[in-house]
Every structure is written in structure tokens, then in C-alpha cells.
Amino acid sequence: MFFPYVPRFFPPGGGFLPRTVVAMRICVFLSAADLDDRYTRPAREFAELLGKGGHTLVWGGSDAGLMKVVADGVQEAGGRLCGVSVDFLSHKVRPGVDDMVIAKDLAERKRLLLEKGDAVVIMVGGTGTLDEATEILEQKKHGHTDKPVVLLNTAGFYDGLKQQFHRMEAEGFLPRPLAELVFFAEEPVGALAYLEESAGMK
DSSP: OOEEEOOEEOOTTSOOEEOOEEEOEEEEEOOOSOOOHHHHHHHHHHHHHHHHTTOEEEEOOBOSHHHHHHHHHHHHTTOEEEEEEEGGGGGGBOSSOSEEEEESSHHHHHHHHHHHOSEEEEOSOOHHHHHHHHHHHHHHHTTSOOOOEEEEOGGGTTHHHHHHHHHHHHTTOOSSOHHHHOEEESSHHHHHHHHHHHTTOO
């Protein structure tokens, strides 16, 4: 769910008008691998935008690799951190977060991540990230959720997957238009702008 608050906004001429600001819990699926600058720089940029927007990062809870880069960026920019790790990776959890849950297995972790997020961003990652991405898209395909989903195609990493999705749509494998399932963003600013627009912030 979204968490609105109404601050005082002072227009020209005095007085004030209410303005609703919506803080989201944004679930990010991504790698925990150590990656080079073409992947870490855009990830850091997105994280800083998320934090400055007052949003909460919901992520795999790891303090390693790209997961650490994103968590650092969000926290340093003033955002909140909600981690969902798993028992066999509990030794890698990030300290000093706002909320941390340890799931018993990967299936429970994936369920909790999706439950805790108001929206989903898919960043670069390996097979685990693809598994998580497929789960949310399958739920959307069958109408079990209407949470906005963004695939952030950093450095063309998902060009092949994007092409495959379009082929699935063209050849009748998807019961709903692809545009209703996922938004493809090439830059971090476009990814967050889509989520904020979906939440009625713009």
C-alpha cells in the first residue's frame, strides 16, 4: 500500500494548500555480484533518486555486490531499507537497516519481497533475478496483482529478453498486452518517473 501525507504548501499571496506526497515501497530484484561501472553507476543513480524521493527500498537484504551499491545509495540519500534475506545467506545481511526479515527458503523470500513492495523494478541479474521477475509477471498476467513493474534495461542487458517478450506477444503466448505487464526503461530517471506516475504522484 502507499503511505500518503499532506504537508503545508504555501502558494503566492499567503495561505496554504494541501499537497499529497506518496512514499512507495519499491521492491528491486537484482544481482549481488560485483559488477563493473556500466552496471553499478546507473544502479547507484536509481538508488539516489529513490532515496531522495522518500521511498523505501525492498530488496534481498545482502550487503554485497550490486545489492550493496543500491542499498548504500538509498540510505545515503535519505531513503529507508527493508531487507528480505534467506536463512542460508543470513551471514551476508546488511546491518543497520530499518527492517530485516530472514525467510526459511527462496520461495518464501520471493513471496515476502513481492508482498512488501508496492511496485517492482527488475535490474540486471542472473538466474535468481529472472526467477523473481517471471513470478511477478506471471501474477500480473493472471490478474493476481496490479503492481507496476519496470524492467531497467541498463547498458542493453535485457535487449534479448525484451525481444523474446515481444515475440511471445506477437505469436499469441501472452493473454494480455505486454505493455500491461511491464514497462521497459532505458534510464534510471525514466524508471522512477513511471512508478511515481503510476502512484499518482505526477
